[in-house]
Amino acid sequence: MTLELKNNIEKMFKEKKLPSENIEFRKKQIDIFLNKGFPNKKIEEWKYSDLDHIIKQNISNLNFELKLTGDFNYNNSEILNDFEHNKIIYVNGKIKNFDFPFEERENIEINYNQDFKTSKNSINSLINLNNALTFNYSKIRILKNYNFKKPLVIYHFGTKDINSSVINFRSDFVLEENSSLCVINIFKNHSENNFININQQYKIGKNANLKNYRIDSELNSGINYFFTNIDLENNSNSETFIYSAGSKFFRNEINCNLNDKYSSAFISGIINLNESQHHEIKTNINHLSENTKSYQLIKSVLNDSSKGVFQGKIFVDHKAQKTDGYQLSKSLLLDKDAEFDAKPELEIYADDVKCSHGSTSGNLDENSIFYLMSRGLSYKQSKKLLVDGFLNDAIEKITNQDVKKYIKKLMKI
Amino acid sequence: MLEIKNLKASIENKEILKGLNLNIKAGEVHAIMGPNASGKSTLSNILSGKKGYEISGEVRFENNNLLKLGIEERAHKGIFLAFQYPLEIPGVNTNNFLKTSLNAIKKARGEKELDAIEFLKLVKKKSSDLKIEEKILNRHLNVGFSGGEKKKNEILQMSILNPKLSILDETDSGLDIDALRIVSEGVNTLRDSKNSFLIITHYQRLLNYIKPDYVHVLKNGKIIKTGNFELALELENKGYENFL
Numbered sequence: 001m002t003l004e005l006k007n008n009i010e011k012m013f014k015e016k017k018l019p020s021e022n023i024e025f026r027k028k029q030i031d032i033f034l035n036k037g038f039p040n041k042k043i044e045e046w047k048y049s050d051l052d053h054i055i056k057q058n059i060s061n062l063n064f065e066l067k068l069t070g071d072f073n074y075n076n077s078e079i080l081n082d083f084e085h086n087k088i089i090y091v092n093g094k095i096k097n098f099d100f101p102f103e104e105r106e107n108i109e110i111n112y113n114q115d116f117k118t119s120k121n122s123i124n125s126l127i128n129l130n131n132a133l134t135f136n137y138s139k140i141r142i143l144k145n146y147n148f149k150k151p152l153v154i155y156h157f158g159t160k161d162i163n164s165s166v167i168n169f170r171s172d173f174v175l176e177e178n179s180s181l182c183v184i185n186i187f188k189n190h191s192e193n194n195f196i197n198i199n200q201q202y203k204i205g206k207n208a209n210l211k212n213y214r215i216d217s218e219l220n221s222g223i224n225y226f227f228t229n230i231d232l233e234n235n236s237n238s239e240t241f242i243y244s245a246g247s248k249f250f251r252n253e254i255n256c257n258l259n260d261k262y263s264s265a266f267i268s269g270i271i272n273l274n275e276s277q278h279h280e281i282k283t284n285i286n287h288l289s290e291n292t293k294s295y296q297l298i299k300s301v302l303n304d305s306s307k308g309v310f311q312g313k314i315f316v317d318h319k320a321q322k323t324d325g326y327q328l329s330k331s332l333l334l335d336k337d338a339e340f341d342a343k344p345e346l347e348i349y350a351d352d353v354k355c356s357h358g359s360t361s362g363n364l365d366e367n368s369i370f371y372l373m374s375r376g377l378s379y380k381q382s383k384k385l386l387v388d389g390f391l392n393d394a395i396e397k398i399t400n401q402d403v404k405k406y407i408k409k410l411m412k413i
Numbered sequence: 414m415l416e417i418k419n420l421k422a423s424i425e426n427k428e429i430l431k432g433l434n435l436n437i438k439a440g441e442v443h444a445i446m447g448p449n450a451s452g453k454s455t456l457s458n459i460l461s462g463k464k465g466y467e468i469s470g471e472v473r474f475e476n477n478n479l480l481k482l483g484i485e486e487r488a489h490k491g492i493f494l495a496f497q498y499p500l501e502i503p504g505v506n507t508n509n510f511l512k513t514s515l516n517a518i519k520k521a522r523g524e525k526e527l528d529a530i531e532f533l534k535l536v537k538k539k540s541s542d543l544k545i546e547e548k549i550l551n552r553h554l555n556v557g558f559s560g561g562e563k564k565k566n567e568i569l570q571m572s573i574l575n576p577k578l579s580i581l582d583e584t585d586s587g588l589d590i591d592a593l594r595i596v597s598e599g600v601n602t603l604r605d606s607k608n609s610f611l612i613i614t615h616y617q618r619l620l621n622y623i624k625p626d627y628v629h630v631l632k633n634g635k636i637i638k639t640g641n642f643e644l645a646l647e648l649e650n651k652g653y654e655n656f657l
Contacts, residue, residue, distance in 0.1 A: 376488035389504025
């Protein structure tokens with residue numbers, strides 16, 4: 001990446017008339033990124049997903065300066081009509097619409113001020129890149145004791161007008177004490193070969209509750225990195241479900257910090273891939289206080305020469321006695337070229353904890369196929385029944401019934 | 414209905430069936446008895462189409478060359494195997510599975526498929542006949558079922574699919590007297606002039622409840638003796654070793 005690129009980016013900062021402190025911050029961030037480049041397999045956490053290589057292979061002349069002008073539109077038929085919901089709509093990386101018709105607006109604060117000067121969680125160069133180049137920032141604060149009445153769907157639309165570009169998003173959510181929110185990120189990407197870099201930060205206050213779902217179900221050529229940090233306070237809870245199936249490459253990375261007593265984090269997910277798709281789920285669950293709980297269940301089905309990765313880490317601080325941490329990954333490899341890599345990690349510094357992990361991968365059971373076929377089902381029907389049954393475990397973890405139903409519909413279960 | 418001529422089968426170069434002959438006419442109940450490793454389960458596997466065997470000889474089922482039919486085609490033609498060890502299928506709802514199965518068979522036969530309401534009505538009746546608690550039908554197929562529940566579930570599937578030839582592979586093993594009676598009643602209600610049964614068993618016990626028309630003794634891959642119900646009693650008294 002050249003000096004010219006750096007100069008162009010700095011010129012862009014000035015054109016956008018950002019405050020000088022913010023420009024300084026962004027300059028530093030872009031320097032760090034340019035120095036490190038995209039994460040590659042030499043970095044332990046990226047050894048199964050060499051993003052630098054994946055981007056080079058799929059995107060030629062990656063464009064960092066997103067100079068898109070014009071008003072891009074999404075197809076209205078792609079807005080869900082399965083259940084009532086609030087909307088945030090992004091089209092080609094630009095905020096298009098905020099629509100909260102079901103909520104009491106006095107209980108929600110929305111702030112678009114991009115004037116951030118510091119960065120937390122700079123765990124890799126993609127966060128630096130996001131810090132430097134994000135111009136679509138929003139911070140949503142849900143005030144004390146307010147429960148969202150309907151889910152909030154964040155649509156990520158990509159249109160054919162854009163290609164070979166880096167698109168950065170950042171949104172922050174603060175759930176004050178005793179509040180609750182259900183967020184569903186839905187990807188509808190019709191653009192070609194873009195790198196989409198998302199950073200979402202959640203702060204969950206005392207007794208507050210977050211449901212956090214993300215659905216990438218439609219085949220597309222996008223390369224995606226979605227980082228989520230969830231900070232949990234006393235007796236708060238977060239539930240995450242990931243449906244990872246549509247994009248060419250997707251890495252979901254989720255950090256949960258169980259900062260205070262009785263907080264809990266649940267993550268379940270499905271990786272369901274064909275052809276040469278490559279998806280990864282990376283989790284870091286940090287038990288930082290006593291009596292905290294985490295649960296993770298990832299089910300993967302890999303066809304053709306697709307590749308699935310699950311790297312799950314449970315960290316237990318010396319203060320975090322009575323931790324209850326559990327992690328399980330199961331995968332079905334349905335073709336000889338399919339690959340699944342699992343790296344479970346437990347790092348425990350407390351002595352009174354309950355932590356376990358497990359990982360299995362295998363093929364469909366021939367005897368089960370024979371049993372189902374002997375009842376008149378074709379091979380295809382039997383296989384679908386077994387695969388759906390295998391994935392169903394993870395779907396059953398979804399506690400929002402509308403979302404559960406919608407995902408079952410997507411999967412034709 | 415079923416005609417088996419000189420059936421030989423081997424697996425991994427080991428010959429298990431060594432020239433088996435058997436004729437079952439419509440409406441007949443045949444029992445095959447034999448010691449362990451005589452080839453009883455191999456016979457039921459081959460009739461229902463399990464892969465992995467080298468097979469020679471001839472098997473005809475209602476003018477079809479059975480050995481050329483796929484597993485599911487045999488089910489469509491009316492063959493049903495009640496498994497000795499029914500498989501546990503996690504994540505698959507028993508009711509949904511039964512409906513998919515019944516409708517797959519109906520579709521293949523060109524019959525009208527049942528909608529959800531018609532199907533539930535049928536299941537309600539059949540499960541109450543077999544004294545199966547309806548709530549287990551909402552559980553995953555055979556997962557966490559007791560041995561008796563699994564076998565009853567096999568008989569329920571049989572009575573819903575209404576096959577022409579039912580093969581019961583040691584369905585009596587592991588059943589207590591009450592379950593045995595329920596399973597037998599299930600078979601006896603299906604029994605009519607058109608439906609046939611092949612009952613594979615170690616013990617004569619089941620045959621007290623389902624009176625067979627013929628009893629065959631299988632040993633070392635061949636039927637060595639054929640008789641009526643009396644033969645089963647004789648076997649029970651003498652034991653296989655003395656008898657053979």
